[in-house]
Amino acid sequence: MTGDDSTLPPREATIQLLDPAYQRPIRTWKFSEQTTITIGRADDVDVEISDAYVSRVHAELAYRGDQWVLISRGRNGVIVASQTITELPISGDVMFRLGSAGPSLRFSTSASAEAASATLSYTPETNPLLFLDETKVSAEVDQITSDDYFLKLQQKAKELRRNRNASIGDKPV
Amino acid sequence: MSKIISTHSFRGGTGKSNTTANLAVLVARAGFRVGIIDTDIQSPGVHVLFRIKDGEFEYSLNDYLWGKCRIEQAAFDVTARAIGAITDDAQRPRLFLIPSSLNTGEIARILREGYDVALLNDGLQDLLKRLNLDYLFIDTHPGVNEETLLSIAISDLLVLILRPDQQDFQGTAVTVELARKLEVPNMFVVLNKVPPGADVDLIREQVSKLYRTEVAAMLPLSTEMVRLGSGDIFANRYPDHPLTEKLKELAQRILSI
Numbered sequence: 001m002t003g004d005d006s007t008l009p010p011r012e013a014t015i016q017l018l019d020p021a022y023q024r025p026i027r028t029w030k031f032s033e034q035t036t037i038t039i040g041r042a043d044d045v046d047v048e049i050s051d052a053y054v055s056r057v058h059a060e061l062a063y064r065g066d067q068w069v070l071i072s073r074g075r076n077g078v079i080v081a082s083q084t085i086t087e088l089p090i091s092g093d094v095m096f097r098l099g100s101a102g103p104s105l106r107f108s109t110s111a112s113a114e115a116a117s118a119t120l121s122y123t124p125e126t127n128p129l130l131f132l133d134e135t136k137v138s139a140e141v142d143q144i145t146s147d148d149y150f151l152k153l154q155q156k157a158k159e160l161r162r163n164r165n166a167s168i169g170d171k172p173v
Numbered sequence: 174m175s176k177i178i179s180t181h182s183f184r185g186g187t188g189k190s191n192t193t194a195n196l197a198v199l200v201a202r203a204g205f206r207v208g209i210i211d212t213d214i215q216s217p218g219v220h221v222l223f224r225i226k227d228g229e230f231e232y233s234l235n236d237y238l239w240g241k242c243r244i245e246q247a248a249f250d251v252t253a254r255a256i257g258a259i260t261d262d263a264q265r266p267r268l269f270l271i272p273s274s275l276n277t278g279e280i281a282r283i284l285r286e287g288y289d290v291a292l293l294n295d296g297l298q299d300l301l302k303r304l305n306l307d308y309l310f311i312d313t314h315p316g317v318n319e320e321t322l323l324s325i326a327i328s329d330l331l332v333l334i335l336r337p338d339q340q341d342f343q344g345t346a347v348t349v350e351l352a353r354k355l356e357v358p359n360m361f362v363v364l365n366k367v368p369p370g371a372d373v374d375l376i377r378e379q380v381s382k383l384y385r386t387e388v389a390a391m392l393p394l395s396t397e398m399v400r401l402g403s404g405d406i407f408a409n410r411y412p413d414h415p416l417t418e419k420l421k422e423l424a425q426r427i428l429s430i
Contacts, residue, residue: 150322156326164177
């Protein structure tokens, strides 16, 4: 496949499919010396994603001049930072979603990873990875709530709120 | 009916005091009598935003907890400096700050000796009554201790402020569950310092789903805020800034409860 420009990208490009709950990569595709990367549900695309919300050819990444451009090809659109885009030149990394209900993907190049390691203010992660260890949360909550102070407070919480409002109503200043 | 709003963060550095001070100013501007009490005795900071210098106030929350003064004597009227000049007899808007001591010796003493949390509760109730407050913002100490739990327990609204950061996220989940067990009538989350380029919809969806709580605001990381360095109330310095607009929306959300 060829892009609009014959120049080959100097670095490796990576696309990751992200877990919808925790934004962790669950599948990774790597490309080198390729100027066009197609993404969709069809069998003949480079990044094949079996998802009802994804069009047969949903998006494309094209290397033009000296940078990558993200292009929307499907009917459901491509969303970047809450904005629906048709074409977006990419500098560094980008996280995008295939349609408002579709899967999220991250595009990065080895160049952006190099920049991140050399530049304090630059990070290739556009979204923080938030993960909740619910077992740990439960254990900590149990520990605090089994304390005498908490039990007393729990019993008195409603009363404290009620008394406050009653006393203010009774004694206006 | 007066309302108590506690702002809490599991960890320090979330911008809790800054956000609290801005919200208190914006709520007061809407025509209310508002108090802010700095119960972060270990590391007080709200006074800095109002440019109050050490020695400018006679009493602090520490003095009240040591029985040296009544709670209202520790209330510093910051209306003129934060909202603007109003006539002396005007009841509204008014803004009062109850600072914690800035003296390191006094901070060390209260940490060493502790204090009666029940007395803090009495003080908060008295403050509402004696200053005839419509809203009292409690700027709590990060983490979970007796004073924090008390503040949460008596609140009409708990505002949890966190950054989109794994450590903040895990710790705040504990506070969310504790607040549920204390049956706090209203609770919402504010995500602060959201970095540019982040997918705000995705983060909002993720946080609200895992916490089962409303995300009331996503406040962007602002260079202007960082540059201001707590030297002023952001909403006053940058009245038309996008961050101020978001803070105003949040203030309206608070007024709607």
